[in-house]
Amino acid sequence: MTATLESTAAPEAKAGEIPSFEVTLRIRRYSPESAHGEEPYWDEFTVLAHGTDRVLDALHKIKWEHDGSLTFRRSCAHGVCGSDAMRINGRNRLACKTLLKDVNPDKPITVEPIKGLPVVKDLVVDMEPFFASYREIMPFLITSGNEPSKERLQSAEQRERFDDTTKCILCAACTSSCPVFWTDGQYFGPAAIVNAHRFIFDSRDEGATQRLEILNDKEGVWRCRTTFNCTEACPRGIEVTKAIQEVKRAMITRAF
Amino acid sequence: MRAALESSGTVRTAVISKLYPTRSHTGAAQGGMCAALANVEEDNWEWHTFDTVKGGDYLVDQDAAEIMAKEAIDAVLDLERMGLPFNRTPEGRIDQRRFGGHTRNHGEAAVRRSCYAADRTGHMILQTLYQQCVKQDVEFFNEFYVLDLITDHDLSAGEVPEGETVTATGVVAYDLATGEIHVFQAKAIIFATGGAGKIFKTTSNAHTLTGDGMALAYRRGLPLEDMEFFQFHPTGLAGLGILLSEAARGEGGILRNADGERFMERYAPTIKDLAPRDIVARSMANEVREGRGAGPNKDYVLLDLTHLEPAHIDAKLPDITEFARTYLGIEPYTEPVPGVPHRALRDGAASRRTSTRGAARQHARRQGPVRGRRGRLRERARLQPSRHELAARHQRLRQAGRSHRGGLRRDRVVHGAPGEPCRERHRAARGDAQPSRRRARGRRAQGAPGDDGRQRAGVPHGRVAEPGPRGHPRPAEALPRRVGPGQGPAVQHRPPRGDRARVPARHRRGHGLAALNRKESRGGHYREDFPARDDANYMLHTMAYRRPTAAGAADDRLVDGHVAGYFDHVEQFDGYKVALGSKPVTQTRYEPMERKY
Ligand SMILES: Cc1cc2nc3c(=O)[nH]c(=O)nc-3n(C[C@H](O)[C@H](O)[C@H](O)COP(=O)(O)OP(=O)(O)OC[C@H]3O[C@@H](n4cnc5c(N)ncnc54)[C@H](O)[C@@H]3O)c2cc1C
Numbered sequence: 001m002t003a004t005l006e007s008t009a010a011p012e013a014k015a016g017e018i019p020s021f022e023v024t025l026r027i028r029r030y031s032p033e034s035a036h037g038e039e040p041y042w043d044e045f046t047v048l049a050h051g052t053d054r055v056l057d058a059l060h061k062i063k064w065e066h067d068g069s070l071t072f073r074r075s076c077a078h079g080v081c082g083s084d085a086m087r088i089n090g091r092n093r094l095a096c097k098t099l100l101k102d103v104n105p106d107k108p109i110t111v112e113p114i115k116g117l118p119v120v121k122d123l124v125v126d127m128e129p130f131f132a133s134y135r136e137i138m139p140f141l142i143t144s145g146n147e148p149s150k151e152r153l154q155s156a157e158q159r160e161r162f163d164d165t166t167k168c169i170l171c172a173a174c175t176s177s178c179p180v181f182w183t184d185g186q187y188f189g190p191a192a193i194v195n196a197h198r199f200i201f202d203s204r205d206e207g208a209t210q211r212l213e214i215l216n217d218k219e220g221v222w223r224c225r226t227t228f229n230c231t232e233a234c235p236r237g238i239e240v241t242k243a244i245q246e247v248k249r250a251m252i253t254r255a256f
Numbered sequence: 257m258r259a260a261l262e263s264s265g266t267v268r269t270a271v272i273s274k275l276y277p278t279r280s281h282t283g284a285a286q287g288g289m290c291a292a293l294a295n296v297e298e299d300n301w302e303w304h305t306f307d308t309v310k311g312g313d314y315l316v317d318q319d320a321a322e323i324m325a326k327e328a329i330d331a332v333l334d335l336e337r338m339g340l341p342f343n344r345t346p347e348g349r350i351d352q353r354r355f356g357g358h359t360r361n362h363g364e365a366a367v368r369r370s371c372y373a374a375d376r377t378g379h380m381i382l383q384t385l386y387q388q389c390v391k392q393d394v395e396f397f398n399e400f401y402v403l404d405l406i407t408d409h410d411l412s413a414g415e416v417p418e419g420e421t422v423t424a425t426g427v428v429a430y431d432l433a434t435g436e437i438h439v440f441q442a443k444a445i446i447f448a449t450g451g452a453g454k455i456f457k458t459t460s461n462a463h464t465l466t467g468d469g470m471a472l473a474y475r476r477g478l479p480l481e482d483m484e485f486f487q488f489h490p491t492g493l494a495g496l497g498i499l500l501s502e503a504a505r506g507e508g509g510i511l512r513n514a515d516g517e518r519f520m521e522r523y524a525p526t527i528k529d530l531a532p533r534d535i536v537a538r539s540m541a542n543e544v545r546e547g548r549g550a551g552p553n554k555d556y557v558l559l560d561l562t563h564l565e566p567a568h569i570d571a572k573l574p575d576i577t578e579f580a581r582t583y584l585g586i587e588p589y590t591e592p593v594p595g596v597p598h599r600a601l602r603d604g605a606a607s608r609r610t611s612t613r614g615a616a617r618q619h620a621r622r623q624g625p626v627r628g629r630r631g632r633l634r635e636r637a638r639l640q641p642s643r644h645e646l647a648a649r650h651q652r653l654r655q656a657g658r659s660h661r662g663g664l665r666r667d668r669v670v671h672g673a674p675g676e677p678c679r680e681r682h683r684a685a686r687g688d689a690q691p692s693r694r695r696a697r698g699r700r701a702q703g704a705p706g707d708d709g710r711q712r713a714g715v716p717h718g719r720v721a722e723p724g725p726r727g728h729p730r731p732a733e734a735l736p737r738r739v740g741p742g743q744g745p746a747v748q749h750r751p752p753r754g755d756r757a758r759v760p761a762r763h764r765r766g767h768g769l770a771a772l773n774r775k776e777s778r779g780g781h782y783r784e785d786f787p788a789r790d791d792a793n794y795m796l797h798t799m800a801y802r803r804p805t806a807a808g809a810a811d812d813r814l815v816d817g818h819v820a821g822y823f824d825h826v827e828q829f830d831g832y833k834v835a836l837g838s839k840p841v842t843q844t845r846y847e848p849m850e851r852k853y
């Protein structure tokens with residue numbers, strides 16, 4: 001443990017002493033403006049990585065030192081903004097939260113764009129269909145009557161009821177890991193349902209009935225086949241499948 | 257987004273962001289926002305004002321601090337009514353916790369003032385605002401990169417006809433998806449473009465926090481204010497640029513040195529680990545310097561949470577404990593977490609008028625802050641410790657949105673915007689094939705904690721740049737030169753054209769020069785060669801202007817009625833100079849005192 005720390009504490013000053021290793025990334029690329037045209041292709045890069053480097057660090061190295069045309073999204077670099085969901089060794093993860101040493105760096109690590117959304121370039125997909133589903137479930141507090149002059153009251157227990165689903169960063173890792181979503185992209189998808197859950201179970205909200213109505217659609221919650229891919233993919237540790245089940249139950253019992 | 261919520265109902269409003277709106281770095285803010293709600297113990301906005309002024313080492317405009325402290329209360333309530341899921345007290349009200357530098361009755365003891373949602377308050381703010389924007393159907397231009405501000409007179413050229421005001425009429429933006437360059441014409445523009453932490457190597461800031469807004473304003477000749485002030489957050493995960501919120505200490509976390517000593521008892525006997533960030537960061541650095549650092553290289557201190565109940569940690573600090581597990585493999589229930597100071601927040605900013613609401617008008621004289629361009633919120637109470645920010649920003653943006661609404665209805669004339677030439681210039685500009693190289697050079701110059709021209713929060717680890725004559729490095733000289741348009745080969749993907757990658761360099765210049773000129777130590781600005789505060793000479797804001805070298809030296813027309821020639825320092829770059837001026841600090845009720853906690 002201490003050794004890991006040491007290596008993170010001063011990566012520059014003592015570069016020689018850090019346990020670094022070579023890692024190869026096999027990246028699925030798509031660049032219609034390049035010689036490859038409309039055909040996606042695989043590209044391999046080998047870079048030197050340090051013990052605590054993440055997949056994002058390796059991508060940066062490639063972009064900054066080898067091929068400036070490699071395109072991906074990223075911002076916060078510590079798993080809170082939701083920019084860099086991608087398929088790493090066949091599983092949806094955030095590149096900035098995946099340590100290279102945890103994804104078997106002895107073999108080439110495959111990196112692909114998330115599935116089910118149109119690829120724009122390399123690892124960048126068109127997020128619009130994803131956000132469109134999100135917007136459809138009315139992801140905002142719905143109340144009636146006069147605004148209180150102070151805050152609305154809510155007990156700690158009432159808040160706990162939907163705490164898990166407030167963690168969502170809209171990265172699309174869950175939705176784009178769902179086989180149902182892959183089939184035709186019509187299904188609302190786990191992320192939209194998670195965000196509906198966040199409001200349906202908020203004691204201050206009065207829009208649950210409308211949201212349940214929306215999700216009762218043929219493309220709604222009933223298409224979920226409980227494969228748990230989404231729960232496994234969620235970088236925030238949200239129990240996505242459980243949330244979906246709770247929404248299904250609420251639809252039947254009308255208790256929320 | 258807050259301003260857009262206010263204005264979009266009445267006037268056509270576009271929100272332009274180079275990211276998806278839920279990916280802004282506000283989402284990384286953890287600990288909470290301070291407002292004297294007095295939900296858990298006695299508190300009032302006057303105490304909050306005092307803490308703000310003292311926290312900023314008296315370089316705070318006190319009228320602004322007062323407005324901020326008063327309005328923070330409404331800002332928090334406003335967010336709750338929009339649906340923000342704050343943590344709750346047993347009575348169901350918004351819960352509050354302790355934060356650094358926040359005290360009862362002018363420094364008696366720490367007070368619970370920070371309103372929070374676990375340790376993802378910023379995430380909840382961002383989500384809540386976006387949710388409201390969805391509800392109101394606000395129009396977004398996502399992944400549009402703003403490259404330039406269009407004004408009817410270019411202040412950086414130094415010439416504005418007598419009696420005329422300068423009006424901003426639009427922005428030039430680049431659509432990341434298509435590579436198209438667009439001009440947005442507008443009667444009013446609000447910049448809320450975040451910080452500039454990426455001028456440093458290790459920072460808690462996102463890769464996208466390159467200070468674009470300030471740089472664009474500066475290029476068009478608007479002054480940047482107090483650029484020497486940059487906040488160091490005491491506890492970043494060692495080496496990684498990931499923040500462990502102050503809330504960790506607010507919830508009872510203790511900083512210890514290698515001997516296990518709670519060293520803050522020596523530096524701030526009253527509020528100990530909850531002293532303001534600059535003091536904690538400096539104390540940590542001092543422990544390391546005097547050989548009491550922990551770890552094999554004795555280069556960090558430890559943040560100890562092990563005496564807290566795991567259930568308490570899970571309820572109040574779930575994210576940051578997970579960061580420690582994910583990135584360092586440390587279990588905070590049983591092991592202390594290594595922490596070092598990080599660059600966190602840009603305290604300085606593009607300047608704007610500080611008077612409130614409508615009263616601002618007469619201030620906007622020739623060369624004055626540009627009409628039509630409202631500054632970012634933080635500019636209002638510069639140097640206030642950052643934890644005030646979220647609440648304060650919220651409220652100010654709300655007002656900015658509102659006042660535009662009114663103003664726009666009055667103001668019928670759309671000024672003819674010289675947008676076309678500007679757009680063409682950006683179209684013609686060539687990007688650099690590898691802007692990353694220039695960025696890296698600049699960052700090496702600005703480097704790791706403490707090597708930016710002063711030994712501010714000290715140097716727990718990292719490289720120190722070549723020292724200049726008096727022992728402090730020469731940031732200005734170490735700065736990268738600009739690469740002119742067309743000099744670099746065309747980039748290979750839809751390019752970060754022209755100036756995008758040059759933005760941080762501008763900050764470094766302002767930052768370095770301003771720091772060299774402030775020959776004292778104050779708050780986050782600490783110089784070993786001038787370790788004491790000097791109110792007689794430096795109770796002034798620094799204003800940095802970009803002007804053509806050809807314009808007269810230290811031309812006092814450049815400095816907008818502020819004291820000119822106070823810092824008579826001019827530095828030349830490629831036909832332009834950075835001219836430093838100054839501006840008085842507004843003092844109302846608090847006399848500067850020694851800053852002890
Ligand atoms: C790790 C961390 C923890 C923090 N914790 C706290 C806390 O507990 N309490 C507190 O009060 N404060 C905290 N802060 C400070 C606070 O979060 C920030 O000051 C605040 O969120 C800044 O908000 P903003 O809207 O200005 O910037 P951001 O949220 O960074 O948004 C900037 C926006 O501008 C856009 N943009 C920038 N440049 C361009 C361009 N050229 N073209 C188009 N769009 C552009 C970006 O896309 C983005 O949408 C913290 C900061 C950090 C980094």
Ligand code: FES
Nearest residue numbers: 075077081082096
């Ligand atoms: S970059 Fe923000 S989640 Fe990975």
